[in-house]
Amino acid sequence: MNTPTPAATPAASVSAFTGASAAASAATAAARPPAAAWRRLLLPLGLLAGVALLLAAGLRQDPRALPSALIGRPVPALALPSLHDGRSGLDLRPGGLHGPYVLHVWASWCAPCREEQPVLMALARQHPRWTLAGIAYKDAPAQARAFLTRLGDPYTAIGQDSDGRAAMELGVYGVPETFVVDARGRITWRHAGPLDAAARTELEARMEAAR
Template sequence: MARVVFLLPLVLFAVVAGYFAVPLLTGRDPGELPSALIDRPVPDMALPPLFEGAPGLASDDLRGGVTLVNFFASWCLPCRAEHPVLTRLAKSETLHGISYKDDPARTRAWLAELGDPFERIGTDTSGRTAIEWGVYGVPETYIIDRDGRIRYRHAGPVTRAVLEDEILPLLRSLREAAS
């Protein structure tokens, strides 16, 4: 019994060191936050359109098919970086955009310059809708299933690797599950 007590510090230390090793060895980013809304229905919203005469974006638009939603802004540099990847993605998928806390004129100019990959665009000038979605920075990209539930969130720019390794496989499996 007495000897066990003397072993205790070593055991506790080993446990702590083991936990330290996990993020270092797996290369997992401890700062990455999972969304609290995974498997939840998309928040209620009815956003005004960016372009006059075009449709806005409402919760109902996100039901009935697998869709993607991207929060972006013209003032956001990483958004510019991910734009080519999104443009490629939009060729085969339904991608909606929500412009976050941005001046509509600037957003329009930005899209005119880089190209507009979005099916529908809603404007969230106050940032309130983004809070409903649990957005903590732009860009963020969400995948919504046929029932209008959020299945995936990626924070930060969508890179080619994220697209190939995470987004496309999930989209495929969501389609297979439906058919």
């Protein structure tokens, strides 16, 4: 004959429930990071958010509106090998290329450079006494020469910037970019982006003032 198990008393039930709740609360507290850990986590997250905002702001800026740090300063003393075999390279060192002159940074793989090439050719025809110096930026010499053969070569002198160091010294944001260097060898004007009708008009005025 089986003897029935006595039912739990109310006091015992309450005690068991209270103990289970306390255990659950302790487990939750153990799983929750302490306040110091949250503060350590928030610091790098805040830094990452700040960097992201700065990057987004930079991407929204128009490179044409960004000023050049070289305006009013001497053109960097650059000496670049020629793009064409058997010809002299581009010498921007003191006593090399006499100003005023136009310095144009371009590349055959640059679509805007193809679009602006007729403007450069028109400038060369209209101003035969101008010196137009070109820098082929990170370009394969054969492809750059083919570009000029196909679309015309307006340059008085042209050099290769195979590794991009010359463009870096000029503070170039991206091709194409155009500079005016005055008779004293100082950069007086910079235009980022392809030359259009408005930029051509300003370039002509800047070259006249650079004499």
